[in-house]
Amino acid sequence: MLNYYAWGVIADLDGKSVHIGGEEVQHALMSRYLARRGYKVTSLVGDFGQRPLEQVAGVQVRKTFALRAGVPGLRFFAPRVSSTWAALKAADADVYYASCAGAMVGVMAAFCRRHKRRFVFRIASDADCSPATLMVGNPRDRMLYHYGLRRADAILAQTRKQADLLMQHYGLEARVAGMFSDLPDSVRTLGERATDLLWLANMRSMKRPAWFLDVVRESPGLRCAMAGGAHPDEAALYEQVRDGAAALPNLRFHGQVKFGTTRELFADARIFINTSSFEGFPNTYLQAWANGVPVIATFDPDGMIASKGLGVAVANAGAAAVQARALLDSPAEWAACSARCRAYAVSRLSPDTVSAPYLAAMVPA
Numbered sequence: 001m002l003n004y005y006a007w008g009v010i011a012d013l014d015g016k017s018v019h020i021g022g023e024e025v026q027h028a029l030m031s032r033y034l035a036r037r038g039y040k041v042t043s044l045v046g047d048f049g050q051r052p053l054e055q056v057a058g059v060q061v062r063k064t065f066a067l068r069a070g071v072p073g074l075r076f077f078a079p080r081v082s083s084t085w086a087a088l089k090a091a092d093a094d095v096y097y098a099s100c101a102g103a104m105v106g107v108m109a110a111f112c113r114r115h116k117r118r119f120v121f122r123i124a125s126d127a128d129c130s131p132a133t134l135m136v137g138n139p140r141d142r143m144l145y146h147y148g149l150r151r152a153d154a155i156l157a158q159t160r161k162q163a164d165l166l167m168q169h170y171g172l173e174a175r176v177a178g179m180f181s182d183l184p185d186s187v188r189t190l191g192e193r194a195t196d197l198l199w200l201a202n203m204r205s206m207k208r209p210a211w212f213l214d215v216v217r218e219s220p221g222l223r224c225a226m227a228g229g230a231h232p233d234e235a236a237l238y239e240q241v242r243d244g245a246a247a248l249p250n251l252r253f254h255g256q257v258k259f260g261t262t263r264e265l266f267a268d269a270r271i272f273i274n275t276s277s278f279e280g281f282p283n284t285y286l287q288a289w290a291n292g293v294p295v296i297a298t299f300d301p302d303g304m305i306a307s308k309g310l311g312v313a314v315a316n317a318g319a320a321a322v323q324a325r326a327l328l329d330s331p332a333e334w335a336a337c338s339a340r341c342r343a344y345a346v347s348r349l350s351p352d353t354v355s356a357p358y359l360a361a362m363v364p365a
Helices: 022-036 076-091 103-115 139-150 160-170 209-217 235-246 259-267 283-290 301-308 317-328 331-348 351-362
Strands: 042-045 053-056 059-063 095-099 118-122 154-157 195-200 224-227 251-255 269-274 295-297 311-313
Touching (some): 022 095, 022 283, 022 351, 059 076, 076 103, 118 139, 118 351, 154 160, 160 301, 209 317, 235 251, 283 295
Parallel strands (some): 195 269, 295 311
Antiparallel strands (some): 053 059
16 A cells, blocks of 8 residues: 555654645555454555654554655656655555555556556545546656556545546546544534534645635634644645634634544534535545534535535535534534434444445455
């Protein structure tokens, strides 16, 4: 399994020295689950100062390269490709797995073809499913991604929409696979929670964090919290949001937090707000529902929020503020929605249920 930034979640780092996003969380949760099931799992990650080989929760973690090492213009080949190829070989696995569009999808596919190993790829965002929306700017990297995508032995998608887009734009089939998430033993009542509105994501333009600041301004009587770190490509946006948050007395700005800390943030939240323009399938939705937290969002994957009553799908920040106040003003309605969220999580998020399509792709009958 390959994810350069996953060490941040595996080691529960604070995110100041390593980017942590949803795919890093999925990588860590999935690798731990497979190890518990008795599979020998190797996780390939970047070099963040850890030992060359680590054992964490039954998973062998092998580092590759420091993400800024090498000479600009040449570092793609050495150390990036050379180190990754060596790590893939050292892992000596029967099946290789990656997610997220990028050049290393092609590198892993080429390795697997040469060594006759199985390669499984999972779509991480709606943007990965079309050349027009692909968030990979370098022509070389786009070419390698397309090469790898077309040579995967199996492709998994987070939603039916992604599978349809992949077929439409690439003529490739994908099976829908759910996402891994922690499931706490119990959840708190409305009165036991101290945060009315929670926003948590990486600070990227597509996440529209400034929209949440608008929600907070329109909700002066609500206690709000915001967490998330700077994306490597958008450091200025993080600073703008941080400064804007400082001017709002009813908003607590946490900045980057450890993944372990997010558990308490969701346990203490009454409503989770998402303001993204597009996503894949947000880990934060799963964390919210597992904790009985309704989601009010501008992105509704496969229409699940609306159709299953797991919160409210909205079009803009103003509507999010209105719907949040309405839900909090009706404790009975909030409790009913919270119960639906928790029931959905209990029925759909068990590791055995989530893992089934992954195992079918990795170990075909």
